[in-house]
Amino acid sequence: MxxxxxxxxxxNTSFKDAVIKGLAPDKGLYFPxxxxxLPKSFFNDIxxxxxxxxxxxxxxxxxxxxxPEDVLKNIVNDTLSFNFxxxxxxxxxxxxxxxxxxxxxxxxxxxRFMARCLxxxxxxxxxxxxxxxxxxxxxxxxxxxxxxxxxGVNVVILYPSGKVSDIQEKQLTTLGQNITALEVNGxxxxxxxxxxxxxxxxxxxxxxxxxxxxxxxVARWLPQLFYFMFAYKxxxxxxxxxxxxxxxxxxxxICAGMMAQQLGLPxxxxxxxxxxxxxxxxxxxxxxxxxxxSVQTISNAMDVGAPSNFIRIEEIYKNNFETLKENxxxxxxxxxxxxxxxxxxxxxxxxxxxxHGAVGYLGCKTYLxxxxxxxxxxxxxxxxxxxxxxxxxxxKKEQPLPKQIQSxxxxxxxxxxxxxxxxxxxxxxx
Ligand SMILES: Cc1ncc(COP(=O)(O)O)c(C=O)c1O
Ligand SMILES: N[C@@H](CCOP(=O)(O)O)C(=O)O
Numbered sequence: 001m002x003x004x005x006x007x008x009x010x011x012n013t014s015f016k017d018a019v020i021k022g023l024a025p026d027k028g029l030y031f032p033x034x035x036x037x038l039p040k041s042f043f044n045d046i047x048x049x050x051x052x053x054x055x056x057x058x059x060x061x062x063x064x065x066x067x068p069e070d071v072l073k074n075i076v077n078d079t080l081s082f083n084f085x086x087x088x089x090x091x092x093x094x095x096x097x098x099x100x101x102x103x104x105x106x107x108x109x110x111x112r113f114m115a116r117c118l119x120x121x122x123x124x125x126x127x128x129x130x131x132x133x134x135x136x137x138x139x140x141x142x143x144x145x146x147x148x149x150x151x152g153v154n155v156v157i158l159y160p161s162g163k164v165s166d167i168q169e170k171q172l173t174t175l176g177q178n179i180t181a182l183e184v185n186g187x188x189x190x191x192x193x194x195x196x197x198x199x200x201x202x203x204x205x206x207x208x209x210x211x212x213x214x215x216x217x218v219a220r221w222l223p224q225l226f227y228f229m230f231a232y233k234x235x236x237x238x239x240x241x242x243x244x245x246x247x248x249x250x251x252x253x254i255c256a257g258m259m260a261q262q263l264g265l266p267x268x269x270x271x272x273x274x275x276x277x278x279x280x281x282x283x284x285x286x287x288x289x290x291x292x293x294s295v296q297t298i299s300n301a302m303d304v305g306a307p308s309n310f311i312r313i314e315e316i317y318k319n320n321f322e323t324l325k326e327n328x329x330x331x332x333x334x335x336x337x338x339x340x341x342x343x344x345x346x347x348x349x350x351x352x353x354x355x356h357g358a359v360g361y362l363g364c365k366t367y368l369x370x371x372x373x374x375x376x377x378x379x380x381x382x383x384x385x386x387x388x389x390x391x392x393x394x395x396k397k398e399q400p401l402p403k404q405i406q407s408x409x410x411x412x413x414x415x416x417x418x419x420x421x422x423x424x425x426x427x428x429x430x
Pocket of ligand 2: 249301308
């Protein structure tokens with residue numbers, strides 16, 4: 001599959017090149033040249049397929065011919081070594097749990113898939129690759145874990161100081177080896193802007209091979225479409241009109257769901273559930289796209305003021321506002337509403353949701369008011385113990401710590417504090 005830049009200036013390129021570059025030279029995000037829908041029979045019989053079979057069939061067109069089928073099968077098998085259960089809360093609402101991987105957030109799949117693709121492309125290459133990542137909480141830990149010890153790859157993670165949870169910080173600052181954490185005095189948007197600037201800095205790119213492991217990289221972004229297939233497989237025999245409410249920040253996950261829809265997955269509608277960082281909610285009302293500095297919330301991984309992937313969403317719906325609105329609704333919720341939702345989910349269904357999942361739940365409830373015949377699945381994007389303080393404060397119950405979380409507790413944080421792009425550049429050139 002070839003990819004084009006959404007800025008339409010840089011030349012089209014192969015999957016391999018798009019993965020290695022991350023961002024196109026004209027600073028545009030890469031997008032596949034074609035999307036070939038899967039046959040109807042694939043969806044009619046999806047319950048007969050395993051997760052790895054579904055993943056293989058759905059990602060194949062995007063990575064071939066550079067990744068041969070036998071290699072792809074291994075990559076997919078290795079990537080998906082945990083489960084993705086749907087839990088039904090009531091007749092209209094279910095949740096898809098995406099936190100059973102090593103760092104307990106939905107980023108594990110994309111990070112592991114991309115690490116294996118890059119490892120494959122890099123196997124006969126002497127040149128080291130530096131993977132730059134901006135994180136508002138979960139991408140950093142997942143990428144650190146996914147790339148730990150990968151030959152020829154150095155990972156540099158930028159995160160906003162004081163704006164990620166304690167567990168998230170441990171996950172991205174304690175691994176050592178080929179992983180370095182840079183603690184930025186600023187917001188996630190500042191981190192993301194620094195990463196994008198680095199890609200355009202020829203003094204850097206002439207000296208080192210830089211790539212990104214954020215969802216701007218197609219190998220990190222596209223595997224997220226598996227989730228929507230896995231949920232559908234578990235629900236389609238019981239429900240029509242399946243709607244997904246996706247807690248959204250950088251909009252990579254929901255945009256991957258839209259790619260699943262383009263492949264033919266019968267998704268009735270998407271709900272982008274936002275915290276107070278609501279640029280897309282406002283856009284759907286006013287048709288004015290006005291990114292602004294992010295504000296801090298209890299669903300911190302969604303504290304994004306300028307979502308990278310919105311441009312891909314516009315491309316999917318052919319830059320047509322009416323088509324976009326037919327497929328996408330967006331609502332924004334405050335921290336107080338989120339906490340109330342966490343308590344409601346716990347009291348009504350004995351289910352412990354994290355703040356991001358709770359925002360997704362609120363999105364379902366709002367959508368269902370006008371669409372009572374839908375079945376709404378909210379994505380539970382991270383395990384509640386990643387946000388232990390707020391979860392225990394709200395539901396007033398101590399939470400047992402899963403082994404993935406226990407394994408980072410008590411480890412020593414190692415980070416380098418930076419305040420500007422120049423300091424990032426100086427670090428990279430050293
Ligand atoms: C727990 C959690 N929920 C939701 C999101 C938002 O996802 P996206 O950036 O793909 O919109 C993130 C961060 O990406 C996250 O870590
Ligand atoms: N919420 C993310 C922000 C980065 O998103 P990405 O999908 O573009 O990597 C995080 O947890 O870091």
